Amino acid sequence: MKFISEERSAALVTHAVAFEAAREALVAAARPDTTIFPAVLGHGSDPGNRFSIKSGATASVAGLKVGSFWPGNPARGMPRHNSLILLFDQERGRIDTVVEAGLVNAYRTAAADAVAASVLARPDSQVLAVFGAGNQALYECLALARVLPIRRVVVAARDPERGAAFAERLREQGLAADVSGAQGACEAADVIVTATPARAPLFEAAWVRPGTHVAAMGCDAAGKQELPVALLERAALFCDLPAQSVTIGEFQHAAERVASGALSLRAIGAVLESGKPGRASAEEITVFDSSGIALQDLTIAQAILRLDQA
Numbered sequence: 001m002k003f004i005s006e007e008r009s010a011a012l013v014t015h016a017v018a019f020e021a022a023r024e025a026l027v028a029a030a031r032p033d034t035t036i037f038p039a040v041l042g043h044g045s046d047p048g049n050r051f052s053i054k055s056g057a058t059a060s061v062a063g064l065k066v067g068s069f070w071p072g073n074p075a076r077g078m079p080r081h082n083s084l085i086l087l088f089d090q091e092r093g094r095i096d097t098v099v100e101a102g103l104v105n106a107y108r109t110a111a112a113d114a115v116a117a118s119v120l121a122r123p124d125s126q127v128l129a130v131f132g133a134g135n136q137a138l139y140e141c142l143a144l145a146r147v148l149p150i151r152r153v154v155v156a157a158r159d160p161e162r163g164a165a166f167a168e169r170l171r172e173q174g175l176a177a178d179v180s181g182a183q184g185a186c187e188a189a190d191v192i193v194t195a196t197p198a199r200a201p202l203f204e205a206a207w208v209r210p211g212t213h214v215a216a217m218g219c220d221a222a223g224k225q226e227l228p229v230a231l232l233e234r235a236a237l238f239c240d241l242p243a244q245s246v247t248i249g250e251f252q253h254a255a256e257r258v259a260s261g262a263l264s265l266r267a268i269g270a271v272l273e274s275g276k277p278g279r280a281s282a283e284e285i286t287v288f289d290s291s292g293i294a295l296q297d298l299t300i301a302q303a304i305l306r307l308d309q310a
Contacts, residue, residue, distance in 0.1 A: 004308055006100035012307045013104045013300070015143050018111035021303045023272060025295035026115055029241055032268030036241055036293055039248060041221055044070075044281040053221070056294035063087040067105065079135075081105065081169035085301040099301045106136055109292060109302045110143035110239060113193060113215040116146045116268045116288040119278040120238060121213035125190035126151040131182070131202045131226070132195035132218070133166035135155040140193045140217065141170060147193065152202045153177040156185040156202075184209050194218055194226040208282040219250040227287065229253050235285040237265045238278065241293050251293030268277035 019031050040053040048071060055064035068082045083105035089096035096238040102109075117125075117229050125148045130137050133155060152173050163179040170177035186192060186207035189220055194202055194214040205228040210215065214235070215228050232254045239245035241246030242265050246255040268288060271278045 001095055001304065002097045004097070004099045004304060007087055008308060009099055009101055009304050010103040012109050015107060015111065015114075015146050017303050017307070018104075018107035018300060019143070019146070021300040022108065022111035022296055023115045025293065025299040026112065026240060026267075027273050028058050028269065029293055029295050030267040031058075031191040033110050034295070036244070039244065041248070044047060047144065049073075054292065054294040054297065056298065058295070059297075061298045061302060062090055063294070063298050065101070065294055065303070073263055081135075083089055083297070084256060085297045087298065087301055087305075090178055095293075097301065099304055101297070101301065101304075104300060104304065105297075106139045106142075106202055108296050109136060109290070110139035111218060111300075112290045112292070112296060113217055113288065114143035114147050115239060115272070116278075116281065116290070117144055117191060117213055117215060118270055119268075120286040120288055121148055121191050122211055122279070122282055124149065125213065127154065127188050127190045128152070129154045129185035129189035129192045130195065131156045131185070131192070133159070133162040134195065137166065137193075137218075138169060138173075139193050140215070141175060142173060144191060144193065144215075145175060147173070151176060151192075154185040154188050155179045156182050173242045184214075191215070196226060197224065198226045201228040202226050203224060204228060205234060208234075208285060210285060212285050213279075214285070214287045215290065216250045217292075218289065218293045219248070219252070219289065221248050222252065225250075226250060226252055231285070232257075232287060236279065237263060237287050237289075238268045238271065239265060239289040240268060240291060240296075242267055243292050244293065245289045247297040250287075250289040
């Protein structure tokens, strides 16, 4: 059995590696010979400590990812989030590879939004509004700035002090950044990314300008919500996996409208494989919901393994 430690995987992962792995995963997710199993959401003995299990299989890889969120860990000097990826030896039914992937998971999550933005955002998008000031938000901004000509990041955070500190972190990474309220951030933005654990909309639909691309990645469980439903009525809707998006993703709040055909929901992988533009016009609002799929974890684990063995 091959084992790649957290320290080793963190040293190998880059935004470029994550982008290519995410693109491969999203395309595979839209193919008929791929199976993605329903996510298992659980908790520890303390219900506040949560974990998820996501698994899937293609013709060439099968495995699972266990992701955990232990909110008390910072007091112990440890990160809240952790991730472990297991790849099967499909001939023998044993685990072939184990990858500790705490930092890798941050790159992997941000990469999916970057892949979607590369075909859904306007190519001239220069202003990025980010809702959230946590660790994941940083990777989202850096990943999006790789594929779009971002000149300015507007931070919208519930805690002004955290927002200001996060803007400073962005400036240290070479991105011009300032802090604004939710309305000001939306009205300035060409691209909006939400990276929060919210359970209610973060902004009003009317604040979003025509031509904006919205990437929502915080909604990954029943009851979570970052976007106003009214925005979905105005936008072209895309996601990583439709069946998951309408159950635990952002589009759970429009599931009946999607099921009835009143709203059209497309897998981003189908757009990528078609080679055609994702957006219909420069004025169209596009929304991408990234609830996270196992194939993202399996493909990036394979990429890390190849780099480790190179």
